Structure formats: C-alpha cells, structure tokens
Amino acid sequence: MNKQGAESEVAFSELDGSDIRIGIIRTRWNDEHVTNLVDGAKKALKECKVDEDNIFETSVPGAFELPLAAKLLAMSGTVDAIITAGVLIKGDTMHFEYICDAVSKGIMNVGIQTNTPVIFGVLTCLNEDQVIARSSADNNHGYDWGKTAVEMALLKGEATGAMGGKKGSGMGFATAAALETSGSSGEPGKRDKGPGFF
Ligand code: DLZ
DSSP states (O other), rough: OOOOOOOOOOOOOOOOOTOEEEEEESSSSTTHHHHHHHHHHHHHHHTTTGGGGGEEEEEESSSSGGHHHHHHHHHHTTSSEEEEEEEEESSSSSSHHHHHHHHHHHHHHHHHHHHHOEEEEEEESSSHHHHHHEEEEEEEEHHHHHHHHHHHHHHHHHHHHHTTSSSSSSSSSHHHHHBBBBBBBBOOTBOOOOOOOO
C-alpha cells in the first residue's frame, strides 16, 4: 500500500516525564482509529516515565469540540501539556475543509493563549486507508504526539524555571540558564536561576 508520506521523520532525545502531568482529549468520532492513536501516545508516555496517575483522559464528540475542551483543561492548570486526538476524513462536501481549518487554528490558539503546550493530534485524511497507514502498530503518529507532549512540557518547565534546571527537553534552555546562574551578584548580565531561554 502506498503510505503517501506516512512515515514519521522526527527523532526524539531521551525524555524524563516522571514529574509531568499530561491531559489527553480525544474524540468519539472515528472511535476505533482514535483509540489506536491514543494507545500510541500512551506507549510513548510510558517510555518517558510519565506516571499513569499523571495522565488525565477525557473525550468530546468530534474534532470541532477539541479546541474549547483543550482551553478549559489548560485553564484548569492541572496538566503540563495536552494531547488532542482525533481523525477527520474527507467526505463529499466542504465540511472537511472548514473543520480542518477551524480545528488546527483553534488548537494552535489555545496553546498560544494559555501558554500550555497543546499537541495537534488530529489526522486530516482523504480516506480511511490514509488513516490506517498513520495509526497502525508500526507507524502510529500517536506515539510521536506522546513524545512531543513530554518534550514541550519539559520545554515550558525550563523556560519558566519550573523544573529548576534539573530536567530538560533536550533543547538546552536549562543548560543555558544554569551557566548564567551566579547567585545575587547584581552584576550586569548575571541573574539568579530562573527562566531559561537565554
Ligand atoms: C460532523 C462531522 C463529520 C461529518 N465528520 C467528522 C470527522 O470526520 N471527524 C470528527 O472528529 N468529527 C466529525 N464530525 C463532527 C464534528 O467534528 C462536530 O462534532 C459536530 O459538527 C458538532 O459540533
């Protein structure tokens, strides 16, 4: 079968998610495929040592409901990153185009507005074969979404100082912060351990 570019091309460094909490919001539309994707995400979370008790999962009817549900969860302050999971399959009308556009922009906006990493775990496929090629055991995009959620949660922790520079996303922010740490010297360019972007 032509997988039409289905293979994942992203590599992840080793991620320690033992101190982070992840929210999963999944759709009940295309239930079977979405369940496979969520299973893939959970496999990645387990590999990253995210405690099962630190995974909150809930569902909404369809992909259109994902952005608002994600915003409400982000505003609750109970999770460090959110995975939205859904499958949109093109039909005979323009519905697919409108929903894809609204959902992708909506999910992006939630992350930007709430400073909570929100993973775009929505497959937008032309047919079911494309869905299967992206949610099956050996190539499950949900797995990448799980790793991405942990990486972004760690990244936010580094950037805000919440991780105390101990755990990293692999992007080096915490290292940069640690290099600049010099106590309360008051010297220009020096500062106490804190947000780690520079
Ligand atoms: C209505 C609809 C259709 C036609 N297709 C999908 C789909 O492929 N995937 C999905 O997640 N949801 C679909 N929906 C439901 C909408 O996302 C939404 O739940 C309803 O329009 C109610 O707001």
